[in-house]
Amino acid sequence: MAGLRALVMPKMGLAMTEGMVAAWRKAPGEPVAAGEEVADIETSKITAGYESPAAGSLRRQVVKPGVMVPVGTLIGVIADGTADDAEIDAFIAAQHAAFVPAAEAASAPAPARVATEIGPIQVLEAGPEDAPPLVLIHGFGGDLNNWLFLQPLLAARFHTFAIDLPGHGGSTKTLPGGNFAALARAVAAFLRARGIGPAHLVGHSLGGAVALMLAPESLSLSLISPAGLGPEINMDYIGGFIAARRAREMQAVLAMLFADPALIGRDMVEGVLRYKRLDGVAAALQAIAAANFANGRQNTSLRATLAAIRVPTLVAWGEADRIIPAAHADALSPSVRVVRFPETGHMAHMERAADLARHIIGIADA
Amino acid sequence: MARKSFRQAVNEAIRQEMARDPRVIVMGEDIAGGMGAPGEDDAWGGPLGVTKGLMPQFGRERVLDTPITESGFIGAAAGAALTGLRPVADLMFVDFMGVCFDQIFNQAAKFKYMFGGKARTPLVIRTMYGAGFRAASQHSQCLYPLFTHVPGLKVVIPSSPYEAKGLMIEAIRDDDPVIFFEHKMLYDVEDEVPDEPYTLPFGEANLTREGDDATIVAFGRMVMLANEAADQLGAQGISCTVIDPRTTSPLDIETILEEVRATGRLVVVDEASPRCNMASDIAAQVAERAFEALKAPIRRVSPPHTPVPFSPALEDLYLPDVEKIISAVRAVMAAGGRKAA
Numbered sequence: 001m002a003g004l005r006a007l008v009m010p011k012m013g014l015a016m017t018e019g020m021v022a023a024w025r026k027a028p029g030e031p032v033a034a035g036e037e038v039a040d041i042e043t044s045k046i047t048a049g050y051e052s053p054a055a056g057s058l059r060r061q062v063v064k065p066g067v068m069v070p071v072g073t074l075i076g077v078i079a080d081g082t083a084d085d086a087e088i089d090a091f092i093a094a095q096h097a098a099f100v101p102a103a104e105a106a107s108a109p110a111p112a113r114v115a116t117e118i119g120p121i122q123v124l125e126a127g128p129e130d131a132p133p134l135v136l137i138h139g140f141g142g143d144l145n146n147w148l149f150l151q152p153l154l155a156a157r158f159h160t161f162a163i164d165l166p167g168h169g170g171s172t173k174t175l176p177g178g179n180f181a182a183l184a185r186a187v188a189a190f191l192r193a194r195g196i197g198p199a200h201l202v203g204h205s206l207g208g209a210v211a212l213m214l215a216p217e218s219l220s221l222s223l224i225s226p227a228g229l230g231p232e233i234n235m236d237y238i239g240g241f242i243a244a245r246r247a248r249e250m251q252a253v254l255a256m257l258f259a260d261p262a263l264i265g266r267d268m269v270e271g272v273l274r275y276k277r278l279d280g281v282a283a284a285l286q287a288i289a290a291a292n293f294a295n296g297r298q299n300t301s302l303r304a305t306l307a308a309i310r311v312p313t314l315v316a317w318g319e320a321d322r323i324i325p326a327a328h329a330d331a332l333s334p335s336v337r338v339v340r341f342p343e344t345g346h347m348a349h350m351e352r353a354a355d356l357a358r359h360i361i362g363i364a365d366a
Numbered sequence: 367m368a369r370k371s372f373r374q375a376v377n378e379a380i381r382q383e384m385a386r387d388p389r390v391i392v393m394g395e396d397i398a399g400g401m402g403a404p405g406e407d408d409a410w411g412g413p414l415g416v417t418k419g420l421m422p423q424f425g426r427e428r429v430l431d432t433p434i435t436e437s438g439f440i441g442a443a444a445g446a447a448l449t450g451l452r453p454v455a456d457l458m459f460v461d462f463m464g465v466c467f468d469q470i471f472n473q474a475a476k477f478k479y480m481f482g483g484k485a486r487t488p489l490v491i492r493t494m495y496g497a498g499f500r501a502a503s504q505h506s507q508c509l510y511p512l513f514t515h516v517p518g519l520k521v522v523i524p525s526s527p528y529e530a531k532g533l534m535i536e537a538i539r540d541d542d543p544v545i546f547f548e549h550k551m552l553y554d555v556e557d558e559v560p561d562e563p564y565t566l567p568f569g570e571a572n573l574t575r576e577g578d579d580a581t582i583v584a585f586g587r588m589v590m591l592a593n594e595a596a597d598q599l600g601a602q603g604i605s606c607t608v609i610d611p612r613t614t615s616p617l618d619i620e621t622i623l624e625e626v627r628a629t630g631r632l633v634v635v636d637e638a639s640p641r642c643n644m645a646s647d648i649a650a651q652v653a654e655r656a657f658e659a660l661k662a663p664i665r666r667v668s669p670p671h672t673p674v675p676f677s678p679a680l681e682d683l684y685l686p687d688v689e690k691i692i693s694a695v696r697a698v699m700a701a702g703g704r705k706a707a
Contacts, residue, residue, distance in 0.1 A: 247573060277532060278560060279564060
């Protein structure tokens with residue numbers, strides 16, 4: 001059965017225990033390239049494309065769309081041309097016989113809180129401890145869970161650290177200051193406390209600006225729709241995120257993040273609302289917005305900083321970004337590698353995780 | 367974040383507010399327990415252990431065991447609130463509230479109005495309610511409609527551990543008297559509850575399910591049953607919205623009206639006795655303000671108008687359950703109009 005590959009329900013993020021095929025992108029018998037999306041996988045949090053691990057043809061859709069199955073369940077079979085139906089039936093039977101649902105939560109890595117000079121910082125680590133360090137820094141109102149698709153892909157090559165910025169997630173809600181520099185000092189404090197030397201830095205949006213401030217200490221820099229490269233910022237998003245109290249209001253705000261708002265699930269909205277209800281969060285978000293986006297514009301330009309840095313740098317942007325326009329990636333220094341994703345919004349790390357991971361690994365190797 | 371029981375969630379909320387604000391005190395019968403008996407400090411932590419651990423942490427000065435005299439200590443709590451403390455008084459079973467109605471209805475609820483808005487009464491009265499505990503007619507009632515009826519009181523009915531913690535912190539920080547209802551059958555229910563303090567605003571309903579065919583409004587423990595009913599109905603092709611109002615005073619009637627206008631069908635699940643309960647109040651308000659949207663008569667799922675029976679078989683029969691909610695939804699689906707396109 002050399003030519004047979006199992007497609008199994010992927011685990012997208014720590015909390016995921018089950019999911020469903022929202023739709024098959026390939027009909028039975030249709031050819032599939034490695035890395036091509038064969039199905040859309042839906043969880044209560046988000047819907048995302050599922051890339052084929054191998055080239056061949058989709059010989060079987062084992063699971064029908066709309067049926068909830070545990071992580072690891074066989075959902076389809078990819079085969080080269082030589083396998084006959086009997087072989088595939090035997091393969092499916094063997095897969096089913098061998099399947100043991102993963103022990104929930106117990107085996108999942110859990111985030112830890114690291115004491116730093118500016119208060120506790122929450123971090124989720126993944127990947128080999130002897131691999132080069134790579135730090136993931138989320139954007140305004142986000143948290144380490146924003147990296148749920150990208151972090152596992154990067155953890156194959158790097159010792160990854162997804163952190164919560166101060167005022168966010170499980171980190172201290174007391175800010176050392178709201179501007180880029182203060183947040184960068186907080187990340188530096190975390191790196192010192194955790195004993196991480198020069199690292200590959202990956203930052204999104206506000207976290208991109210923070211990463212850029214730390215560039216001199218980094219091995220490489222990957223910035224996804226970063227703040228700081230132009231004056232425009234969608235204040236309907238920033239203001240709406242701070243103001244929204246109910247699920248439907250928040251859903252409408254979060255919809256601005258994605259090229260396809262249908263990707264947002266109920267649990268993502270509820271998770272953001274729960275975060276916003278924590279003591280101190282409203283004040284922290286307002287302080288960050290006031291420090292960086294007063295008068296409805298970004299008031300700190302890091303274009304000169306970017307032009308001056310010497311480490312390999314990637315700037316990635318979704319062409320349909322409605323929060324910070326992709327035009328901010330225009331006319332950057334020729335040493336910066338710029339990648340634009342079509343039909344992608346502000347969340348390329350969620351919307352285009354696999355492509356983006358390849359580019360990040362590429363810049364880290366440059 | 368960790369899984370915590372409803373009991374732990376309430377305890378953590380009070381503990382964090384006591385640590386944050388020295389004006390917060392706790393008082394009631396046996397809320398620590400063991401007073402005067404050497405080696406027995408903190409023996410009880412309240413009848414079901416909710417306040418256990420508070421006395422050793424904050425001392426007898428702030429965690430007060432009171433005599434068995436509700437009329438006395440509820441009156442004292444109302445007075446303490448007027449002087450600037452923020453008491454959390456434990457009235458054990460809501461069934462006993464009758465002996466201190468004057469302190470609550472005529473005093474605590476009215477101070478702000480009688481004193482021209484100058485008085486603040488930041489009082490929380492915690493109390494257990496609800497049947498299913500085999501505790502018979504004097505320890506099983508759902509008297510939240512009585513308190514909802516009285517202007518000047520806020521009435522809170524959390525449906526889960528997450529809700530319990532956020533609503534308790536909100537209650538303690540609120541400057542008006544709040545009656546906080548805890549269902550005995552929910553204490554061991556577990557849920558993800560953040561370690562950090564957070565608040566849930568009063569008067570904001572929560573949609574625990576979203577659907578197109580019918581709207582179910584439920585309170586307290588009934589929310590869990592309504593969710594289960596909605597999930598079973600969903601598997602049979604009937605999708606329901608479930609609304610947990612979280613508080614009956616203030617009541618988020620706007621969200622209820624909005625959802626009824628979207629689905630055209632309403633079922634209200636209320637464990638309180640059926641006459642003058644929340645289900646009848648909501649049915650009246652919806653009939654008055656959204657009659658044109660209704661495709662079927664409103665259905666109420668409530669117990670019969672009788673004391674809670676002591677016989678376990680009869681108590682089970684008495685209580686609303688998932689089956690009764692499902693048949694009420696089926697009835698509104700069958701009555702009148704078509705299924706929504």
